[in-house]
Amino acid sequence: MFAYYFQLGLRSLRRNPALTALMVMAIGFGVAASMTTYSVFRAVSGNPIPDKSAQLFVPKVDNWGPQQNLKDNEPPDALDYVDAMALLRAHAAKRQTMLYQVMMSVMPGGDRELPLNANGYAVGSDFFAMFEVPFRYGGGWSAQDDDARAADVVISGELNRKVFAGENSVGRTINLGGHDYRVIGVTSHWNPQPRFYDLFDNNYFAGEPDIYMPFTRAMDLKMYPVGRNSCRGKLSYTTWEGFTQSNCVWISPWVELDSPAEVASYRNFLTNYAAEQQQAGRFNWAPNVRLRDVVQWLDYYQVVPPESSISLMVALGFFLICLVNTIGLLLAKFMRRAGEIGVRRALGATRSEIYAQYLIEAGTVGLAGGVLGLLLTALGVSGVGILFQPEIARLAQVDFSLMGLTLIVAIAATVLAAFYPAWRAAHVQPAWQLKAG
DSSP: OHHHHHHHHHHHHHHSHHHHHHHHHHHHHHHHHHHHHHHHHHHHHSOSSTTTTTTEEEEEEOOSOTTTOOGGGOOOSSBOHHHHHHHHHHOOSSEEEEEEEEEEEEOOOTTOOSOEEEEEEEEOTTHHHHTTOOEEEEOOOOHHHHHHTOOEEEEEHHHHHHHHTTSOOTTOEEEETTEEEEEEEEEOSOOOSSOGGGGGGTOTTOOOOOEEEEHHHHHHTTOOOSSOOBOOSOOOOOSHHHHHTSSOBOBEEEEEOOSHHHHHHHHHHHHHHHHHHHHTTSOOSOOOEEEEEHHHHHHHHTOSOHHHHHHHHHHHHHHHHHHHHHHHHHHHHHHTTHHHHHHHHHTTOOHHHHHHHHHHHHHHHHHHHHHHHHHHHHHHHHTGGGTSOHHHHTTOOOOHHHHHHHHHHHHHHHHHHTHHHHHHHHTOOHHHHHHHO
């Protein structure tokens, strides 16, 4: 009977094209507005590393004190050099990495006559396993390379294409900032959005980094961060040594903890470390530490742009208005056929069969509206740059999941909207209709 009712629904669409067009347009525009804004909201609010977000944590240690801290006595969002190196030496977690943003020039070579700018990060060897970085060629360096301050580098697939024509460049040499580095790995495309591991630098939706170099090597070269650094009080440093001994925070720490027991143990370690610094006279305030996982870190930074949430709410409101109009149009469409319904009921059709017929007919309207919604959604996604920043707008994409969701939402919403009109149709009194006719 489904095929029969579906055929009746298609015939009904052609019976009153003007009314049908109004309903299809209402559903199409409503679902397109919702799906366009949802595509942006989905891109900026998703979990960037769902497999490990509950095992990766950001430790924070208060090196400023309550007079200089952030709101609600929140410690600074990164570590200074002294605390970062202390946590590295303690190695109290299964895996750990310190990182900060660097930028170097790729010196001319081969067919290139001009240098290239390469942005990236100084990281520890655990970085790649912690964050599940995929490799096209090679891999990351070892902990021994960290200790040896090796001149190794991992480059992105895009930089590998520019410098080595996309070939396997593992073992080859690349000159960065006047120093030769050995390429030991080439990543596949990897750029989690938002960039959860570097929220401190406000690079939430930046493009893919070009290079990753050993953190210890960057320290040897006295490479200042090109990203953010935040300081408190009166500062008078003019040298690298003065900078690294100041209270300026610029290093983002990450640790991997696999169980609640490990989390509790590491939190105790942080508290004890801060207490030791207090006893040593470096801090004159009580231990003040934090330990947040990926999702908590994203929530703390409020990464999702407010305009994406607001636009989604507005679009859903518009879709609701479209559905209310659709209810009225379906009611008018169904009740115009009250005589036909009366005859069917007199011939033995049950109310459930009337429900089935008209809900399936509404589903055909939803399907047509969904197809129109797909076209309008594709158009809307291509124009989201009018409302959002370019780095956010480029994240919105029409993929198979969005296409399927658009059709499902259009059909399901139309069928739900048809329940009241179908109920009215199913309760038409056959005797009244036959007598009137």
